[in-house]
Amino acid sequence: MDRTTTVPDSKASSSAAVLGAPCWVSLMARELEPALDFYGAVFGWTFRTGRLGEQFRVALDDGEPVAGIGALAPALQVAVAWTPYFAVEDADATSARIRERSATVAVGPVAFQTGRGALAADRDGAVFGIWQGKLVDDWESWRDREPAWLELRTRNAFEAAIFYGEVLDWAADRPGCCDVQYEAEEVVLRHGGHIVARLSSGALEAAPDPTIRPHWEVHFVTTDVPAKTATARAHGGMVIAQGTASNGPWATIRDPDGATFTIDTRAVAQQKA
Template identity: 60%
Template structure:
């Protein structure tokens, strides 16, 4: 239950998942060494840290005064994979979990209660992990969006098939007020919430690939002012650069978790 636990505590209760349902609302990292993780992301992304209520292995990352991510240094203790995982807002965790099971996905953990909400860690039909969260959010969703990820991208076997799965599970493009809108840009499926791009889905991943960057997975993109500076900082602080372009770079932290930094000008 590594990712779920980083959601608990430090929640304002001002905004709930009923107002932004279907959209990404949090990201969580499972790591091995808390101090190494803190030092790395502070150097690369400029994050500050505050304690979480769950104990010494957990932290909340803060950027521009707003909570942006959860860290759980439990990968070694609980034999869990090191990875970033996105969480999507849902009105009902029980209903979302039932829809995942009905459509061929799997449930790893939950739903479990973490007042003031409930969470579950799931996987889609191709094995990409994601979470759901029902309840109060850490802060105003738009504040979190400005300080946190630019968007998340699903690398999967079949973008159209994945869009159907997530659309049915998370009620994208439904008749309910406030739901996410689904569109297409070239060969990518694009998800928008309140007019902003919050997720993209692209085809091409291989189900049995040995490289985790090629297997179906969600990649978190963090918006930064200087992509090249982040790449240099990653290399200087025990991480690595897997790919670097002018407006985007895929980085690896010291534990092996992959993430992308994207220029603030790119959306």
């Protein structure tokens, strides 16, 4: 089933305006069409072409951008995974800061039509991306709608916050930078008063279960976790963890290609400063 439309991008803004903030989440899949079929069935997303080429699509929920899906894993020789991207002014300078702090830049910076990106891993192995240039869509609208939110599950949240703060200019005295606060045993990242990510301690570097090792976890907000969980199973996905939190049920799912994501009803920016 063809779920793809071609729509001109609009309201593109620069990564320089949202320093260090999460600016997008993207799935690097092995094959594009099977990934579109799975996520279209689970979430009801439709897709349009973007500015990153024929092997990349922007996922839309009721016409609004949610995430990116691309058959990029084989080309970049990286694992199939959902990956968060953080906005930076200079991808080269940021990559240098990552390396200086004993972390890894695995790919890039690579030039695309609208900017430059790189894939990295922090000192505990959690994979993330950086992006310099035009954002994929109107970032403030994406942030405010909260279709997805991020949680870093890491060995020590305080140490991780220092690393990311130094690399991404968190808590710097500059317009557009993120604020960092330690709340209820978590590090909370805010931009413009909105919570955009949380960092939690307790992950184990050598754990055999990849969901317990340090990683950035991408959460998609939904109103019906059980229904989407059942649909994911019916289309080849596997539920690897599930439970109930104060806000309702949640489930962590592995798609047929091996990428994991979590669905829940929690919106991280319910509290706005």
